[in-house]
Amino acid sequence: MATPRPTEAPPGGPLPVALDAMGGDHAPGEIVAGARQAAEDHGIPVVLVGRPEELGDTGGLDVLAATEVVTMDDDPGSSVRRKKDSSLVRAAEAVRDGRASAMVSAGNTGAAMASALLRMGRLKGVIRPAIATPIPQLGSHPAVLLDAGANAECTPAMLVQFAQMGAAYVRARYDVGRPRVALLSIGEEPSKGTPLVKETHALLGGLDGVTFVGNVEGRDLLALPADVVVTDGFTGNVALKTLEGSLRFFMDTMLAVFGADDEAKAAAEVILPRLAPLAAQFDPDETGGAMLLGVDGVCVISHGSSRARAVVSALRVAHDLAGAGLVGSLGRAVAPA
Amino acid sequence: MATPRPTEAPPGGPLPVALDAMGGDHAPGEIVAGARQAAEDHGIPVVLVGRPEELGDTGGLDVLAATEVVTMDDDPGSSVRRKKDSSLVRAAEAVRDGRASAMVSAGNTGAAMASALLRMGRLKGVIRPAIATPIPQLGSHPAVLLDAGANAECTPAMLVQFAQMGAAYVRARYDVGRPRVALLSIGEEPSKGTPLVKETHALLGGLDGVTFVGNVEGRDLLALPADVVVTDGFTGNVALKTLEGSLRFFMDTMLAVFGADDEAKAAAEVILPRLAPLAAQFDPDETGGAMLLGVDGVCVISHGSSRARAVVSALRVAHDLAGAGLVGSLGRAVAPA
Numbered sequence: 001m002a003t004p005r006p007t008e009a010p011p012g013g014p015l016p017v018a019l020d021a022m023g024g025d026h027a028p029g030e031i032v033a034g035a036r037q038a039a040e041d042h043g044i045p046v047v048l049v050g051r052p053e054e055l056g057d058t059g060g061l062d063v064l065a066a067t068e069v070v071t072m073d074d075d076p077g078s079s080v081r082r083k084k085d086s087s088l089v090r091a092a093e094a095v096r097d098g099r100a101s102a103m104v105s106a107g108n109t110g111a112a113m114a115s116a117l118l119r120m121g122r123l124k125g126v127i128r129p130a131i132a133t134p135i136p137q138l139g140s141h142p143a144v145l146l147d148a149g150a151n152a153e154c155t156p157a158m159l160v161q162f163a164q165m166g167a168a169y170v171r172a173r174y175d176v177g178r179p180r181v182a183l184l185s186i187g188e189e190p191s192k193g194t195p196l197v198k199e200t201h202a203l204l205g206g207l208d209g210v211t212f213v214g215n216v217e218g219r220d221l222l223a224l225p226a227d228v229v230v231t232d233g234f235t236g237n238v239a240l241k242t243l244e245g246s247l248r249f250f251m252d253t254m255l256a257v258f259g260a261d262d263e264a265k266a267a268a269e270v271i272l273p274r275l276a277p278l279a280a281q282f283d284p285d286e287t288g289g290a291m292l293l294g295v296d297g298v299c300v301i302s303h304g305s306s307r308a309r310a311v312v313s314a315l316r317v318a319h320d321l322a323g324a325g326l327v328g329s330l331g332r333a334v335a336p337a
Numbered sequence: 338m339a340t341p342r343p344t345e346a347p348p349g350g351p352l353p354v355a356l357d358a359m360g361g362d363h364a365p366g367e368i369v370a371g372a373r374q375a376a377e378d379h380g381i382p383v384v385l386v387g388r389p390e391e392l393g394d395t396g397g398l399d400v401l402a403a404t405e406v407v408t409m410d411d412d413p414g415s416s417v418r419r420k421k422d423s424s425l426v427r428a429a430e431a432v433r434d435g436r437a438s439a440m441v442s443a444g445n446t447g448a449a450m451a452s453a454l455l456r457m458g459r460l461k462g463v464i465r466p467a468i469a470t471p472i473p474q475l476g477s478h479p480a481v482l483l484d485a486g487a488n489a490e491c492t493p494a495m496l497v498q499f500a501q502m503g504a505a506y507v508r509a510r511y512d513v514g515r516p517r518v519a520l521l522s523i524g525e526e527p528s529k530g531t532p533l534v535k536e537t538h539a540l541l542g543g544l545d546g547v548t549f550v551g552n553v554e555g556r557d558l559l560a561l562p563a564d565v566v567v568t569d570g571f572t573g574n575v576a577l578k579t580l581e582g583s584l585r586f587f588m589d590t591m592l593a594v595f596g597a598d599d600e601a602k603a604a605a606e607v608i609l610p611r612l613a614p615l616a617a618q619f620d621p622d623e624t625g626g627a628m629l630l631g632v633d634g635v636c637v638i639s640h641g642s643s644r645a646r647a648v649v650s651a652l653r654v655a656h657d658l659a660g661a662g663l664v665g666s667l668g669r670a671v672a673p674a
Contacts, residue, residue, distance in 0.1 A: 044338055149523055151533045186574040194489045194571050218575040234531050235575055237523040238555040242576045245556030246583040254591070257611045264611055267604035274594045274601055328413030 004229055014045055017318045019311070020093040021050035022069040023107020025304050031106065034311020035061055042312070042320045047100060050087040058114050064099075066090040072304060074155040076110030078117055080100055091118035101322035104289075104296035104314045106306040112299065113150055113292055120297040123327065125334045126153070129294030130162045130233065131301065132169055138278075141174035142287060145184075145221075145229045149237035150292070156199040159183075159230050160207065163332050164227035165293040168333035169212045172326045173317070174227070178211055182226035184235060185215035196232065200278040204230070218242070227262035235257065248284065266283055285310040288317035293330055298322045338657040348419040351382055353399065354655045355428040356648070358387035359406040360444020362641050365392050368443065371648020372398055379619070379649070384437060401436075403427040413447030417455055425449055429456035432634040438636035438659035441626075441651045449636065450487055450627035450629055457634040460664065463669045466631030467570065468501050468638065469506055472558055475615075478511040479624055480557075482521075482566040486574035487629070488608040493536040495556070496520075496567050497544065498671050500631040503565035504547045505670035509661045510654070511564070515548055519563035521572060527586060544663070555640055557667045573592065584619060607666035621649035625654035630667055635659045 019035050021028045028050060037043040037057040047062040048055060055063065068086035070079045080089055088107060092115040094100035100240040106114040109131075117129060128212040131150045134142035145153065146162045154162075183201055190201045192215065204212040213226050219228070220238055231239070258268035280286065289302035289310070301320040302310055356372050358365045365387055373396040375381040384399040385392055392400065405423040407416045417426055425444060429452040431437035442449040446468075454466060468487045471479035482501045484491065491499075504516040512624035520538055522530040527538045529552065541549040550563050555576055558566070568576070595605035617623060626647070637655040639647055 020384075132572040152529075152534075153521065184575060185573055186489065186578075192489075197489075197571075198486075217579030217582075219585070221579055221585045222582060234523055234534075235572055237626050238521060238572055239575050239579045241555030242558055243555075245554075245559055246580050247587070248556070249559045250584070250587040254614060257608060259613055259614075263607050267607035270596060270600050270604035271608065274597055278590060278594075 005261070014319075015099070015101035016045035016047040017315050017322070018049050018094040018103045019315065020087045020091045020105035020107055020112070021048040021055055023105040023112070024306050025106075025301065026307055027106065030149050030307045031311055032058060032313050034306075034308035035066055035315065037308055038312045038315040042316060044236040044315050046315060049091040049093065049094065055179070058322070063304065064094060065066070070108050070303075071112045072108050074108055075174040076108060076114045078087075079108070079262065080114045088115045089119060092116050092299070095299075096120050098305065102300065102318035104300045104302065104311070106289075106304055106311065106314070108304035109149070109301050110124065112301050116295045116297065116299040117291050120295045120299070122302040123294050123296050123331050123334070125331070125336070126165075126294040127161055129292050130158075130165065131290050132166055132293050135240075135243070136282050136287065137222070137224060138281065139211050139304040141176075143224045143227055143229060144170055145236055145240060146293065147231065147233035147236050148240055148290060149233045152231040153234070154196060154232035155201055155299060156196060157234070159200040160203050161232045161294070162230060163204055163207060163210065164333040166230065167196050168221040168226045169236060169291065169293055169326065172321055172324045172329055176227050178209065179228050180206070180213050181210045181228045181230060182213050182216040183229035184218070184229055184239065186217060188217070188238050190215070200230070204250050257323070264326070286313055291321075293316070294334075296327060298326055340342050343573070348434070348646065351656075352436065352438035353382035353384040354652050354659070355384050355386050355401065355431040355440045355450070357373065357424045357428045357440065357442035357444055357650065358392055359424040360402070360442040361639065362443075363641050363644055363664065364443065367644045368648055369393060369395060371643075371645035371652065374645055375389070375649045375652040379653060381652050383652060386428040400426055401431060407445050407448045409445050411445055411448060412659065413445060413451045416445070416448050417451045425452045426456060429453050429634070429636070433457050439637065439655035440636045440650070441639065443626075443641055443651070444540055445638035446486075446638050446641075449638050453578045453629050453632045453634065453636040457632045460668050460671065460674070461503075462632050462668070464495050464498055465633040466629050467495075467502065468627050469503055469630050470507040470573075470627040472561070472577075473618050473624070474559070474561060474567070475618065478507075478513075478564075479506055479563045480564055480566060482568065482573055482577060483628060483630065484568065484570035484573050485535060485577050488570040490526070490571070491533060491569035493533060493540055496533070496537040496569070497540050500541055500547065500565060500567045501670040502565065502667050505666040506628065506663065507564045509658055509666055513544065513564050516545045516565050517550050517563040518544070518565045518567060519550050519553040519554070519561065521566055521576065523554060525552050527552070537567070550616070551626045583667075592630035613652050623650055625650040628654070628658075631671075633664060634665055
């Protein structure tokens with residue numbers, strides 16, 4: 001871009017967050033409901049992007065019309081090229097053109113990535129953008145794992161940038177002074193793992209502004225000695241989905257036992273309130289979704305199953321981080337010293 | 338080997354299983370206790386391998402003396418070369434020399450693998466042995482994931498052999514007629530994943546004697562549409578440890594809530610019996626440990642934390658599969674048609 005974008009409180013108040021109103025399993029109803037809550041309860045400016053006639057009562061929110069919709073089944077790359085008037089593409093363009101501070105979508109993850117990358121462009125110096133996903137940690141802010149799936153194949157230089165971007169992100173989002181960075185491997189020793197992991201291990205030791213705590217394993221993910229966990233997008237995606245699947249399995253199993261009979265139901269009434277604080281910390285609706293780091297704009301990607309509450313979280317995170325100048329911080333983090 | 342080994346009921350009764358009495362967090366006490374139980378309660382012949390003076394009351398079991406011990410901290414490769422009179426190496430030699438039907442160890446996994454590989458040798462035609470680990474499945478026999486960590490780097494040809502060996506293993510162990518094989522990836526589509534995964538996907542479709550069900554994701558691991566899941570040893574190790582860590586986290590959390598106060602304790606007395614059948618299915622002591630497939634002998638590797646009950650399971654699995662001619666089945670499975 002030739003001119004800097006007015007993403008931080010321009011004349012006339014802060015820019016709105018561009019929300020893909022058509023993306024997600026519960027779009028547009030729950031998406032619009034979330035937007036209204038975010039605006040009404042938290043004062044977050046939002047522009048809804050989508051088919052105006054399908055949005056219902058928008059509560060007076062601005063609407064950016066887009067006639068097309070990228071579905072969950074659409075191929076990410078080609079859908080962005082074919083559906084130029086889709087809500088996803090238009091949301092990304094609004095950020096590019098300085099009409100929105102950030103974009104948020106609960107739609108097709110691959111297409112959201114592609115839209116952001118193709119319309120906003122890569123941040124200068126970034127080899128490849130990565131998806132950063134929060135992992136809940138008891139008694140602390142979440143840790144962030146990246147790459148959660150944007151790049152199945154990675155190089156050591158990419159993983160080093162993921163560490164730099166992840167560190168800048170947790171600094172901005174969780175106010176961590178000197179982020180601790182870990183590398184996901186199959187043993188604590190630097191000699192363990194693939195050549196990619198071993199080479200990255202050697203490079204991370206020399207990284208400025210962070211504390212490299214060494215390798216962590218899959219079993220450490222819910223009790224990490226780190227704020228940032230770095231891995232390639234294939235391993236990261238498998239690990240996160242394994243975590244998600246096992247927690248869901250356990251929840252479902254407990255709920256089935258709790259509802260098995262009257263005696264169990266009575267016992268559950270005692271147990272459930274004591275589980276509530278934990279459940280809240282593991283509620284994906286509270287964490288605000290994943291973020292695509294390394295594109296020239298703030299892009300939050302929510303779970304496809306997002307309902308209004310998750311949309312509110314995502315909008316808050318997007319608004320806060322745009323306001324905090326995340327993109328500038330990321331750019332400085334990857335710039336050679 | 339020039340001469341076939343008498344692994345199936347030779348004159349004088351079945352061969353004993355060689356048990357590394359010195360390996361594991363609770364060795365030798367719990368290991369010897371498990372051996373005695375297996376012999377007394379299940380009629381499984383066992384030879385204890387280790388330092389005779391440290392084994393305590395062996396209940397009359399045979400002992401094969403070995404003066405050295407490979408510790409958990411020893412480097413796998415060099416420890417096998419340096420500690421030639423270790424219990425691990427001697428156990429592997431007993432199988433090689435036809436004096437034992439199988440080996441079992443709860444010690445250093447890498448050293449157990451190295452001992453088996455260096456002393457028994459690879460099965461003819463096998464590119465690289467792999468660790469097959471059971472994953473519990475509700476209402477069914479466990480599925481088996483391989484490679485669980487023997488080979489951080491793999492080729493498509495190796496993964497195809499893992500599928501063949503995994504299929505032979507579940508046929509022998511769980512009596513599955515036509516095993517269903519899945520490939521671990523980051524999306525169901527054949528186009529998803531690394532080049533390794535995409536090339537393997539194409540090859541698995543043409544595999545004889547199995548049903549290839551396509552890709553599965555991390556979130557599917559506890560409810561698999563397959564008997565065998567194939568992946569490289571890096572991804573497999575991360576996924577299994579993530580599963581293990583999240584289940585342990587959940588168990589610990591529930592137990593803390595159940596013990597929080599008197600009211601919770603009373604409720605837990607109602608809930609816990611209803612959870613027992615589930616807990617039994619997820620009890621690693623019941624699954625009998627991981628198996629190294631592709632060496633010329635049966636090698637079961639138990640958890641380092643194994644107590645007597647886990648040792649009994651491992652000995653039963655080792656004895657049963659040696660008796661069922663697993664090694665011959667594996668050899669036929671990988672042989673070109």
